[in-house]
Amino acid sequence: MLQKLHLFFLFPLLLILFSGCNTEPVAVGEGSKIIGTVTYDRVPSKVNAYGEVKLDYNNIQLKTAKYVVVKALDENDQVLAETTTNGRGEYVLYVPKNTNVKIRVYARMLKKGVWDLSVVDNTNMKAQYVIEGGLHNSGDGTTKRDLRAASGWDGYSYSGSRDAAPFAILDSINTIMQKVLKANPNIKFPHLLVNWSPNNVAAGGDPSLGQIVTSNYDGNSNLWILGDANSDTDEYDDHIIIHEWSHFFEDKFSRSDSIGGPHSAGDSLDIRVAFGEGFGNAMSAIATDNPIYFDTSGPNQSTGWFMNIESATPENPGWFSEASVQRILYDLYDANNDGTDNLHLGFKPIFNAMIDKERNANAFTSIFTFITALKSENPSKKSAIDNVIAGENISPIRDIYGNYRTNSAQGMYTKPVYRKLEVGKWVTQCNQNTFGVYNKLGNRTYMTVNIDSSDIYTISAKPYGGEYGDPDIVLYKAEYPFKSMGMSPLEGTSSDELTINLTPGKYMAEVYDASFNNSCFVVALNKGAGSLQKTRTNKLKPMMKRRPRRMPQY
């Protein structure tokens, strides 16, 4: 009877012990050793006989997945060991002996305290992309398990899952991060989430459906990358990845006042847009040491376009041109002396200028603030820097406001770049849409404002000859982070004013015609509240739609 009782209690205990029993991890150096290399397929680009660029699936390269998270799991999906690959894609893990183990690799680069970035599927609940090997016995010695993320290309199309894409994106970002680390080994990159999916299309709408408009940085620590096969994929277009990452860099380490909007190499742009976009393009060439920026698209990714960051024929050179900015930055960086470029600064001086004086400039970020910063930190190179910018039809830059411009882009009201608005006085400003609307040269006027005493102030804008317009006034505190403090409230009126409490300091006013007509305004700054009355037909305008503000973090 006693024996039966023992069995009665023993049997369930044994059942509990052996069923759902978790494998215990082992310490490093104990158990069985698993080593391996993680690789991915990288599809390179190629320029064809017609000058078009395409993805070259005939020459897929095997590349290592660097600094990615690797885990060993048992058959119950319990993590037994975890590590990251090194700079050669290699990993080492220690697991219990004679245990069924699988290796899982995450599309996540992690180095604690230095970087943490993941590629997730924004159309599938932000699921983290991983690749997995099979369950195999760990034995009692050392085994080598190499894992590869395949491209999914079968020779004719993408028939399989595009596992390599997330790792290709990470590798492009790693390239630029290593460049930045060389300039500052102590830098710590904030967390970054990269959203990529084969469903990511060039449509506006719901990002959870993949409707992301275009590859972009959203100003909130997210990159969004197109993945629409046979239309527009960007996972292998490394210059695009790095360009977008550069906006993340500006956000977190420097400052960009760009207002976004459409832009192209030959455009006469708002100076903030010209610099922001030119900087991104230049960074892509600097990071890869390859001045050919390319974007593949179309059926089988067999078409596309490219531009030579270094030597493209200037279309409309000047301080308002993103193409001029990118050529200048690349010339400052590279060792190739060409034209008026006899300078080889490397990346570090550019980096140092961006994270300090550019970030803290008291004017809008532009080629003026950058070159002023660069010259200030490299005084022995001032003449050589002036020679480089002269090659882009830009006269010597002496200050952050771009005074003494000789190139007006053949526009009527493009000089001076900044006007001075003093208390108790007025200035006239004119807006032109010759070069386009919203973010083009001549659309907006910048005015420096100095306040000596705390008080209520009103900036007003009234019509001045010519076409009627709808003035908008935005006021910024002219110091990092260069925040917008207020905006004039009326919409659809020919006059407007902004009344605001101000303390002593420097400010910047931006005045423009919200309807982007060719119009002029008298702009005045006075102490006290304004006198403009709202009428029944007027309404408060919503916050101006701007490119999402990228607020840098400390």
Add this chain to the structure above:
Amino acid sequence: MRKTILVLVPLLVVGLYANSKKINPDEQTTIGGTTVGKYSKPGAPIDMTYKTTKINTNETADVNITLTTTAQSGKVLVSMNIDNNLTLVDNIDTNQSFDITPDKKSFNIDMRVSSKNEGLYYIRLLTKVQTGLHPKLRSFAVPVMVGENPKPVTRGVNFLKAKSGENISVSKAVETIEVIK
């Protein structure tokens, strides 16, 4: 009886309110979007605005597309790819070309499509702006929604919840194994 009335009256009021709200059929069935004012990666200086109608299977959707360029002269070349699940109702040329002049920088493309299957489909446009020196391209996609709440399809991956609780999208790696010792 009194308690029954006390319960029924509020329910009746709610029901009447719900039915009295006017439903605008346009709001329910029209989808629109634009790239104007939004950030663009480098590429052709062109924006797209679209309007489509949400439809059920075998119904016809009106698709209205407007392409606007900031180029001053040259050509806009458009190559359209209609999703395999969509049928073009009208016989329009899927390859079109427009001349840019200072007075003409906006171009309309209108079409009608239908589908036998529910889903989220796209009309894809590849545009090229030729202004002489360096032609550039830009892609756009116009969504056509067929049925109720169609979603994109994710093929070839396995969505899982890892033991740690994270969402993971799992694919099979190409693996080679070698016993070293």
